[in-house]
Amino acid sequence: MSRRNTKTQEAVLTLLREEQYAMSHEGITAKLEEPIDRVTIYRILNRFVEDGLVHRIVADDGRQYFASCAKNCAHDLAAHNHLHFRCTSCDRVECLQGPLGVELPAGYRADNYNIAVSGSCKECREE
Amino acid sequence: MSRRNTKTQEAVLTLLREEQYAMSHEGITAKLEEPIDRVTIYRILNRFVEDGLVHRIVADDGRQYFASCAKNCAHDLAAHNHLHFRCTSCDRVECLQGPLGVELPAGYRADNYNIAVSGSCKECREE
DNA sequence: ATTTTATTGCAACACTGTTGCATTATTTGA
DNA sequence: TCAAATAATGCAACAGTGTTGCAATAAAAT
Ligand SMILES: [Mn+2]
Ligand SMILES: [Mn+2]
Ligand SMILES: [Zn+2]
Ligand SMILES: [Zn+2]
Secondary structure, three states: OOOOOOHHHHHHHHHHHHOOOEEEHHHHHHHOOOOOOHHHHHHHHHHHHHOOOEEEEEOOOOOEEEEEOOOOOOOOHHHHOOEEEEEOOOOOEEEOOOOOOOOOOOOOEEEEEEEEEEEEOHHHHOO | OOOOOOHHHHHHHHHHHHOOOEEEHHHHHHHOOOOOOHHHHHHHHHHHHHHOOEEEEEOOOOOEEEEEOOOOOOOOHHHHOOEEEEEOOOOOEEEOOOOOOOOOOOOOEEEEEEEEEEEEOHHHHOO
16 A cells, blocks of 8 residues: 555645644644645544654643654654653643653563653743 | 542542552443442542642553552652553553653743653563 | 546544533531 | 531533544556
């Protein structure tokens, strides 16, 4: 099942690459000029994650956020072992700095990292 | 709005204190011998979190898990800055070891830590 | 051009968690 | 001890997020 190129997917990918924050489905919908079906957006995002173009963060608000993988992203598990910050005021989710030293007990295997902190970001606190 | 003592709440709290894993609403429901209304359980759990008796983890399956705070838990934010592991085979969520060195950029304030890793636990991998 | 099948849109669904409101039961304290 | 105040409960309805089924559409391959 090889992928096909569509305007729709291009639009979503471009959006994610231009945006410096991780975006929720809602946020993506809001920024797309041409309306795309909700379900289609979800399917596109899942495909992107599957293909390693994008990574998924589940924040403590229980929602999924999507961020384009960095250019230097090796697309391996460790590359996504970094901190995410969700500001409860502006509701933006940022990918922060490099890998965190997360160590599991012997015998455990990590398949996915989901490291998120919520609070208020610098910008919001300065008001 | 002071709290009142009820059998229902006792039952849930006892369950959480006896269980060594963080439990989901579903898991709690399954282990309660006397049936309690779904909504009541949710409300009880939210109260426990509010009162600092229990902490809430949102795993990357998007669901909430609840774990009794350790006896030595200071009930401050830092005390919950530890790793959680969800096994995708047995679906158990464990609270792991001590505080992780999570550093935020200057000017940010953390209100909640949600550090979760999913994968397979030792027990499941040994099969 | 024709065929193949990945992608889309729509409808319906599943799941988790919340809110409104009347009822019940724990506290308080007269 | 009893009555009043109100926290906790149960039920119904709702809200939000994400998924699945299926027919229609459109990209790619021949
Ligand atoms: Mn990230
Ligand atoms: Mn924990
Ligand atoms: Zn902010
Ligand atoms: Zn396991």
